[in-house]
Amino acid sequence: MTTTLRTAVVIGCGTTGTSVALALGFTGVRVTLIDDDPRALDEAVSLGAGTAWTPGLPPADLVVVATAPSAVVDVLHSAQSRGLGHVYTDTAGTKDIVCAEAELRGCDLKGYVPGHPLAGSDAPARDDTAAAGRFTGRPWVVCPFETTPDWALETVDALIEACGAYRIDLAAHVHDRIAAELSHGPHLIAAALATRFADSSEAFLKLAGNGLRDAVRSAGGDPWLWGDVLAHNAGPVADVLDRVSAQLTRAAAILREGDACAPLELAPTLEEGRRGQAALQRVAERRTLRDAPAGERM
Amino acid sequence: MTTTLRTAVVIGCGTTGTSVALALGFTGVRVTLIDDDPRALDEAVSLGAGTAWTPGLPPADLVVVATAPSAVVDVLHSAQSRGLGHVYTDTAGTKDIVCAEAELRGCDLKGYVPGHPLAGSDAPARDDTAAAGRFTGRPWVVCPFETTPDWALETVDALIEACGAYRIDLAAHVHDRIAAELSHGPHLIAAALATRFADSSEAFLKLAGNGLRDAVRSAGGDPWLWGDVLAHNAGPVADVLDRVSAQLTRAAAILREGDACAPLELAPTLEEGRRGQAALQRVAERRTLRDAPAGERM
Numbered sequence: 249m250t251t252t253l254r255t256a257v258v259i260g261c262g263t264t265g266t267s268v269a270l271a272l273g274f275t276g277v278r279v280t281l282i283d284d285d286p287r288a289l290d291e292a293v294s295l296g297a298g299t300a301w302t303p304g305l306p307p308a309d310l311v312v313v314a315t316a317p318s319a320v321v322d323v324l325h326s327a328q329s330r331g332l333g334h335v336y337t338d339t340a341g342t343k344d345i346v347c348a349e350a351e352l353r354g355c356d357l358k359g360y361v362p363g364h365p366l367a368g369s370d371a372p373a374r375d376d377t378a379a380a381g382r383f384t385g386r387p388w389v390v391c392p393f394e395t396t397p398d399w400a401l402e403t404v405d406a407l408i409e410a411c412g413a414y415r416i417d418l419a420a421h422v423h424d425r426i427a428a429e430l431s432h433g434p435h436l437i438a439a440a441l442a443t444r445f446a447d448s449s450e451a452f453l454k455l456a457g458n459g460l461r462d463a464v465r466s467a468g469g470d471p472w473l474w475g476d477v478l479a480h481n482a483g484p485v486a487d488v489l490d491r492v493s494a495q496l497t498r499a500a501a502i503l504r505e506g507d508a509c510a511p512l513e514l515a516p517t518l519e520e521g522r523r524g525q526a527a528l529q530r531v532a533e534r535r536t537l538r539d540a541p542a543g544e545r546m
Numbered sequence: 547m548t549t550t551l552r553t554a555v556v557i558g559c560g561t562t563g564t565s566v567a568l569a570l571g572f573t574g575v576r577v578t579l580i581d582d583d584p585r586a587l588d589e590a591v592s593l594g595a596g597t598a599w600t601p602g603l604p605p606a607d608l609v610v611v612a613t614a615p616s617a618v619v620d621v622l623h624s625a626q627s628r629g630l631g632h633v634y635t636d637t638a639g640t641k642d643i644v645c646a647e648a649e650l651r652g653c654d655l656k657g658y659v660p661g662h663p664l665a666g667s668d669a670p671a672r673d674d675t676a677a678a679g680r681f682t683g684r685p686w687v688v689c690p691f692e693t694t695p696d697w698a699l700e701t702v703d704a705l706i707e708a709c710g711a712y713r714i715d716l717a718a719h720v721h722d723r724i725a726a727e728l729s730h731g732p733h734l735i736a737a738a739l740a741t742r743f744a745d746s747s748e749a750f751l752k753l754a755g756n757g758l759r760d761a762v763r764s765a766g767g768d769p770w771l772w773g774d775v776l777a778h779n780a781g782p783v784a785d786v787l788d789r790v791s792a793q794l795t796r797a798a799a800i801l802r803e804g805d806a807c808a809p810l811e812l813a814p815t816l817e818e819g820r821r822g823q824a825a826l827q828r829v830a831e832r833r834t835l836r837d838a839p840a841g842e843r844m
Contacts, residue, residue, distance in 0.1 A: 366753060387753055416753070430754045434739060434761050439819025440793035441735060444727060446821035453829040455664060455685055455714070456728045459764035461830045463732050466757035467823040471816035475809030482801035482808065489801075493794040495738040500787040503780035510780065511773030514734075518769035521737025523744035525765040531751040532759045
């Protein structure tokens, strides 16, 4: 690894960028950091994620663009024009538009490997906390262009290894459909559900169980960043929302009919929902088992 | 407490009934158990929840009807006819129809206090596991009739105290609206979302984060029981589903328009959703703090 990845620039010191920088630093990579917001930069530096990038540094082995999707191509193009590094990747949660825009804009596609690390270890840390282990044991999607050379992929492989993640190659539009199903659609559903509680009394909210708190947890994400992600994956997300919306409308109609058949008519949704929940839980439990230190395995 | 509650019959040895029986037993109440399903009865007995009820026992101080909503009134009426106890309560998650049916059916309302213990401690136990602490530190809703005498309420107070819960009095229809907002509607939304994953490949599900697993957790409940609950609270649940459905349809339309304003137009939902999530989280954290042993408090 050390032959391909000794220096890196991380642009964007949010949760993802800072986590990647911390992981790189722990494996001995010299990391410099860039962020338009001096407070974000200072915080990442104070966490030990790296030192502030300064002009005149030689090109880094890798530049990680860790901004919101809508900013990736501007930042990438500018960084390539300034020769900040040899290989470039990004961490945006949408890939189809980002890839297409990078091509249209005339970015150097040979040196750019679109990527998306999937956060979410089973650690109890809050979703918005930067940590070197944020991507440990998790999939890291890369969407190489047909022309992407091996040397660029090798550098990104070293990044993924440093973060303890494992690589999954997907076509950009396939990634986006999957992300809409597993993350972007559910996020908006959680947000819609949670709006009801924004101005509720404590006396009312005290009657809520943990199921509801868990159900809306993902709605705690940054609204600006999520709006950007959703808009960048509009079609696939809209498909998910329309499908769930139709299911809810149908269930409401069954309930309003008010006849004795309602439980029977709701049964397929409830039964399939339980199977889906069980399937997700099984996969999560296998993951936990695999990630556990060897001594703790069953 | 011992003066009002020394003996109890628990009818229905599901998670709720068995949990209540265990809690009563721990405080010295002699509990006998009834269930049509001999396996459920055997399991509750083997957990130490009590002994099987036998004909000829003197009337108990309290009879707890812990069945699905649709069975409560039949079971209550039969138990009162047979003189199983002096005071009766139930644990069904819907109250308006149950109360109305009990009145219509000619149950003895003086001896019956409709109730609903809200499960969900912060313990990591699975939602379907019976435990004496299932209701510890949680609200226990009671919906007394205007004519409910103090002696009946005192016995139910002793039950609530034995379970470590605290009493909240609500009108039945108010309870049902609240339950629809905080539990029944969100349950169906989680189920609808989770249906998508019932037949998904493991390769696909491995890309899911914890947010999704948490979001659908409540969909793991018993489909038959939940169908019964939802049908018994049809109007209020349908209102919740229609509202969320409309929010999702609107968000999908914004996304399909595909203009640059999408993030701005989605911002109110995302921002309100974040505020709602934060409000629920705050209340849950206060609860955890309050429930913690004194030595562990901050």
